[in-house]
Amino acid sequence: MAESSRWSRVVVAGVVTGAVLVAFNKGGGGAGEAPVRAAVVPSRIDIPSLGIKAPLMKLGVVDGDVELPPYEKPDTAGWVKDSAVPGDEGAAVILGHVDTKTAPAVFYKLKTMREGQVIKVVRSDGKVAQYRVDSIEQVDKDRFPADKVYLEDGLRLITCGGRFDWDQGEYDDNVIVYATLVKPAARGA
Numbered sequence: 358m359a360e361s362s363r364w365s366r367v368v369v370a371g372v373v374t375g376a377v378l379v380a381f382n383k384g385g386g387g388a389g390e391a392p393v394r395a396a397v398v399p400s401r402i403d404i405p406s407l408g409i410k411a412p413l414m415k416l417g418v419v420d421g422d423v424e425l426p427p428y429e430k431p432d433t434a435g436w437v438k439d440s441a442v443p444g445d446e447g448a449a450v451i452l453g454h455v456d457t458k459t460a461p462a463v464f465y466k467l468k469t470m471r472e473g474q475v476i477k478v479v480r481s482d483g484k485v486a487q488y489r490v491d492s493i494e495q496v497d498k499d500r501f502p503a504d505k506v507y508l509e510d511g512l513r514l515i516t517c518g519g520r521f522d523w524d525q526g527e528y529d530d531n532v533i534v535y536a537t538l539v540k541p542a543a544r545g546a
Contacts, residue, residue, distance in 0.1 A: 399436045399443045399486075401479040402451060402514075407466045413478075416452060425452060431462035434514075440507065443478035444486030444541055448507050451478075455516045455528070464516035468495065468532045476512060476536050483544050488512045488536035495519060495530045502533070512536040 399413045416424040416435035426435040434453035441447030453464035476488040488511070495518050496502060506513050512535075519530030 397442055397480050397482045397484075398438070399449075399451075399478045400481050402434055403477040403479065404470070404474075405477075406470065406474045409463065409466075411453070411463045413451065423452070426454060426463075428454065428457055431457050431460065434463050442480065443488075443512055444480060444484060444538065446510060448509055448511060448513060449478070450506065450513045450515065452515050455518060455532075464514065464532075467514060467516050467534060468493065468518055470534050476514070476534075478512070485540075485543065486512075486538060487540035489539045491535045491537050493532065493534050495532050497529060498527075498531055501531060505535075506533060511538065 398415065401410060401412055403410050411432055411434050413434055413436045414426060414430075415438040416426065418424070418437070418439050423437060424435070426433050431454060434451050436443070437450040437452065440450040443449040443451075453467070454462035455465055455467070456462050470490055470493050472490055472492060474490045476490065478486045478488070480486065491511070497519075506515070514534040514536070516532050517528035517530070518532035519528050521528050
């Protein structure tokens, strides 16, 4: 399985993502100025129904491509730092691998989530944002719903899914979980 090409179509969607995030960044200054980002970042994602408590790393958008968590850290997910901080207004996006060459990874069970289940995101300021799952969809990577993922309020969890194409060395689809904030970030919630 070719690790570098495995998420290639997600990265293609990242080209759209980069443009969308730059165009609609709510923290941006005037023309030519870099957006002002909060010092607060998400540090861990907890999904009790799946038994997940995973650290989060920052992922950027480089040359229009969304960075991915390293395969060497299969139990780590990544927050797209140009998206909203979970608990704040806007679309917060977290990516995680479904598996590695040899074992399941952090979002291996993501496709089994159900409407109404809880997702918590612990932030560096000690606050916890709690979300409720609204829906889960599996979409062909060539039809990635960038506007729905990156422009609508809420938390988005994304991983690979569907059939693994051995010739291409990647999965055909993405699994996307859409969740709505039910408890704004409160200390130690």
